[in-house]
Amino acid sequence: MVKKGFSLAEALVVMAIISIFFAAASKIITTRPKPPKQVNQHGYYECYLNVYQTINAAGQQVTVSRPTQRYVRNNVATAAEEVSCSFEPPNGIAFYNINSYGPVFHSSFEPNIKNTIQITFTGAGIILKSDTGTLDLQSNSTQENVKMFLNTLYPDSHIYNNGNIRAGVIISW
Secondary structure (H helix, E strand, O other): OOOOOOOHHHHHHHHHHHHHHHHHHHHHHHOOOOOOOOOOOOEEEEEEEEEEEEEOOOOOEEEEEEEEEEEEEOOEEEEEEOOOEEEOOOOOOOOEEEEEEOOOOEEEEEOOOOOOEEEEEOOOEEEEEEOOEEEEEEOOOOHHHHHHHHHHHOOOOOOOHHHOOOOEEEEEO
């Protein structure tokens, strides 16, 4: 006798195997894929007094202090020497940490910076100013604590300067 198809028993075995496969795969089929983790951008901004020797128009050697700013975002640094420093906060950052060094040792945690901050160095301190207010920082801490802090968190910082601390401000996110 020539067989031209499957028997009922063979078809039921195949259907049972397919139903077991779909029962096992139902959890995978009905589950939504998880969204990818969002990597927050990290970095810091520093404004510091760059002190160097130069020759003036009369031919005399003079010491010059000029504010210099530097952005370090995800380990990529850009630096520029300016007449004054201004920090423009990047978008999407929820919290900032502001630390100042030099004649003033100060630290604060800011919930949200939305406006540009102007940084001015004075003989007795550092002034942070935005269109919403001014923060005048005066000297109030020890340099040894600051050296330990900078060496731990920002060893490549130009403010830390291999232990020769320059006056400056670091805003990190």
